[in-house]
Amino acid sequence: MKKQMLLCALIILAFNCAEEKKETSMTPKYVEELHSNAKPNEAVIKHLDLDIVVDFENAIIDGTATYKIENNNASEIVLDTKFLNIISTEADGKPAAFKLGTFDKQLGQALRIPISEETKQIAIHYKTTNKTEALQWLSPQQTADKTHPFLFTQGQAILTRTWIPIQDSPQIRITYNAKVVVPKELMAVMSAENPKEKTADGVYNFKMKQPISPYLIALAVGDLEYKPVSNRTGVYAEKSMVDKAQAEFSDMEKMVVAAENLYGAYDWDQFDVIVLPPSFPFGGMENPRLTFATPTVIAGDKSLTSLIAHELAHSWSGNLVTNATWDDFWLNEGFTVYFEIRIMEALYGKDRANMIALIGRQDLEEEVEGFKDEPDMTKLKLDLSDKNPDDGMNSIAYDKGYLFLRTLEDTVGREKFDAFLKNYFKTNAFSTVTTEGFVEYLNSNLLEPNTITFNVDEWIYQPGIPDNQSIIVSNKFENAEKTLQSFLDTKSVDVSKTKDWTTQEWVHFIRNFPETITTDDLTRLDNAFNFTNSTNSHIAMVWYEQAINHDYHGNSVDQKIEDFLIRVGRRWYVSTLFKAFKKADKVDEALAIYKKSRPNYHSVTAYTIDELLGYDGK
Known part of the structure; x- marks a missing residue:
């Protein structure tokens, strides 16, 4: 009996130690968020069931967002909204008297729904309005084929709240299902499991089983066709564009393989790209399973497809391991530029990779000069108090972040740096990271074990470009x-x-x-x-x-x-x-x-x- 008790005690001790070992500064915690009204430490959304109708005639989305929630004895749950018409709310199937907070031009309005400590589900019936910023409704004339209208969303950084009432913070991760009704001549696609053909009735059902940040929920509706590149990659586009897109992006599978060889398995099952009309505001947006891309990257010679490598790299840095707040945005983009250039080097050689890196270096020089009157904006870790997080989405996060990581690689050696990054993505998969958490992880897992001294604080917390930067030549x-x-x-x-x-x-x-x-x-x-x-x-x-x-x-x-x-x-x-x-x-x-x-x-x-x-x- 004593031996059995001792064995049980050892097992319990080992289990507790293992649990303690898992708890690090990198473990997801809800930190103070300047750009969201949500209070996730009190009550937080965990899963979304979205049921919407896309009404092109009136240019609105009408439907219901139903959430499974976790609450810590909270009396209310707070969501973000902006320019939405909130019609009614429920808590566990019963009407709940919601309140909307004072409007803020950056944050919108807090949506407060009363709950009890037993509440497990809330629902919001709402409609978008003509001020909704995430949505762009395009007339047929604004599309490639000029036959049918088109709609796409853009949620990053804090625009998802303008088409779905949600806790719009990157540190909150949710799974979602969606039912989307569109005109039957059109196809709907989302950042989720997608159809390959149009349905007969215009009803589409989606499932995203991996937890993602709200800014990555995306929808596009148009007269789309799908062409595969491999069994896990392919392209959506309008009819006149789809063959060009398939040819331009024919190296997509090779890119996925190159990425996996560098930093581990692709965890999103499918990697597709949709080519949107030219009004899309970014080169690409890394919506999981379905990258949104501008047609401006279709040059006919694959010369601009580093953008596809960039959005693919986000499947690790950004979508898998996400910046906890928008002040930490460089953790998404600096890592992604580094990863993108490594993919391009693996496929097309060091010369082409270095040329891409040097163009980024030139962009960085111009950005630093542009911020000469606001030097704090050239820090990697930002303070975006009273600013739109979009103001931090510039070459500093992308190219200074890349240069920091490249300088680290040159300092510690590629083999050690690759092992460190691969472990970083694996250890922190499907979680969010602050800059301070990353610095601690870097010190504990790379610099201290290799007795390397590196000016991390200068790179991250000081303006400008440190003198020990790597020199890129071509x-x-x-x-x-x-x-x-x-x-x-x-x-x-x-x-x-x-x-x-x-x-x-x-x-x-x-x-x-x-x-x-x-x-x-x-x-x-x-x-x-x-x-x-x-x-x-x-x-x-x-x-x-x-x-x-x-x-x-x-x-x-x-x-x-x-x-x-x-x-x-x-x-x-x-x-x-x-x-x-x-x-x-x-x-x-x-x-x-x-x-x-x-x-x-x-x-x-x-x-x-x-x-x-x-x-x-x-």
């Missing part, structure tokens, strides 16, 4: 610079030297035009390479920027710039060109174009350009 970029200098010296163009150039080489070539370049020089280059009429959106964007900077008006470039800004809603491209207009003291010219283009932009892009140009709607 022989191809050096050759592009020599080719440019030769042209400037001789005024002659040898087209044969550039016939095999990649997009990255062209971008570097154009970006490096000196301030003294003349309009005659630009005319010669444009006549030789037809930059003004480029079908590659990245090359066109940097060329148009230089045309604005240097007052070049040849080959109808002014009309091309206007057409580009009206057609394309990708915020990076649009803001780059409007910034150039502003820098060149051509704000009136910019506003004239913007008044035409703004109706085609998603609210995310419009918000940025409104601020940039001081546009007040008049």
Whole structure:
């Protein structure tokens, strides 16, 4: 008996120790969240059943969001809403008298629903309104095929609350099911298990079994077709785009395999991409199982598909291990840029990977200069008090974050760094991480065991770029610079030297035009390479920027710039060109174009350009 008791005691002790070992600073905890009204430590949502009708005629979504919840003896549960019409609420199937808080232009309104300590479920019947920021309703004329209307959502950072009443904080993870009713000639897809064909009645049912943050809940509705790339990858697009998309993204399966070889199994079952109309405000959005992508990445030669590698990498950094708050956004994007470049190196070689990294390094230099009057915005760990978290979504998080990780890799060695990252993703899968938690994990699992001293605090908590940064070099970029200098010296163009150039080489070539370049020089280059009429959106964007900077008006470039800004809603491209207009003291010219283009932009892009140009709607 004593031996049995001793054995039981040892088993209990071992179990308790194991449980204690699991509890680290990385274990998900609900920290103070500046950008949500929710109080998840009191009552938190765990699963969503969404039942909605998509009404194109009235441009609204009407339905019910039902949540399974956990509560800690709470008397109410608080959700986030913004520009929603809340019709009624229930707690465990019984009517509950809700209250809406004071409206805040960033956060919207708190939705307070009374509950008891036994409450396990709440339901909200609601409708969207014409102010809903996450939704973009497109007329047939704004689509590729110009036959049927289109709808897509964009939830990052805090816009999901504008189309679903929800606890809209990245540290809250939920599973969801959805029933979505759309016009029968259209298809609905979500960040979930998706159909491959249209249903006869326009009713679609979705399931997301892995817990995700609210900003990753996404919906698109349009006249879509699906084409597989492999048994776990494929593309959705309108009919006129789907074959082009399938060909452009034909390396998707290779990318997934390369990613898995680096940092472990892909945990989301399916990796598909939907090509949206050109008003989509980002290059891509990493919605789980279904990346939303801009058509501007379809260049015909796969030269811009690093974006697909980037969104795939988010399946580990961002979707699997998520920033706990938007102040920690660099944990999503810095890691993802690092992972993206490693995927590109594995598939296409170090030269191409370094060119992509160097373009990012140039973007970072420009961003740091742009924040010279706000140096705190160049820290990796931000303080976004009283700011829209969208303000922190810039090159600092992406490219300074990448440079920090690349410098760490160079310091500790790739083999050790890869082992560290693979374990980081595995240990913290389906959880959220603060910057402070990551720093502790980094010290405990990489730096201290290898007796390495590294200026982590300077990189993360101080402005600017530390002196010990890794230096990225590219022989191809050096050759592009020599080719440019030769042209400037001789005024002659040898087209044969550039016939095999990649997009990255062209971008570097154009970006490096000196301030003294003349309009005659630009005319010669444009006549030789037809930059003004480029079908590659990245090359066109940097060329148009230089045309604005240097007052070049040849080959109808002014009309091309206007057409580009009206057609394309990708915020990076649009803001780059409007910034150039502003820098060149051509704000009136910019506003004239913007008044035409703004109706085609998603609210995310419009918000940025409104601020940039001081546009007040008049």
